Amino acid sequence: MKTYIEERAIEVAKFMIGSNATVRETAKKFGISKSTVHKDITDHMQRIDPDLALEVRKVLEVNKAERHIRGGLATREKYLHRMK
Numbered sequence: 555m556k557t558y559i560e561e562r563a564i565e566v567a568k569f570m571i572g573s574n575a576t577v578r579e580t581a582k583k584f585g586i587s588k589s590t591v592h593k594d595i596t597d598h599m600q601r602i603d604p605d606l607a608l609e610v611r612k613v614l615e616v617n618k619a620e621r622h623i624r625g626g627l628a629t630r631e632k633y634l635h636r637m638k
Contacts, residue, residue, distance in 0.1 A: 560602050562586075563594035567603075567610040570595065576617050 562584070570580050577595075581588045595614070599607035 559594070559598060563598040563602060564606070566591055566594050567599050567606050570613050571606075571609050574613055574616070576621075577614075 566580055566584060569575060569583065573579075575583070577588050577591045581591045584591070595607070595610045599610060
């Protein structure tokens with residue numbers, strides 16, 4: 555694997571762990587696609603640093619468990635702004 559991919563994967567993983575960011579937020583921050591972020595933190599990190607991969611997996615699981623709440627809040631905000 556190319557070293558820049560390894561470096562990016564580590565940087566992405568550390569960012570997600572440090573800020574509890576979602577895949578979408580991380581992709582926007584680094585200017586890469588959500589697919590690339592996901593590939594970096596699932597496949598590449600497992601080969602590069604399994605311990606770091608485990609930590610970032612925990613963040614992914616929390617985000618997955620909370621996504622329905624965030625979606626509901628976003629919908630609520632959307633309709634509150636329409637009423638004004």
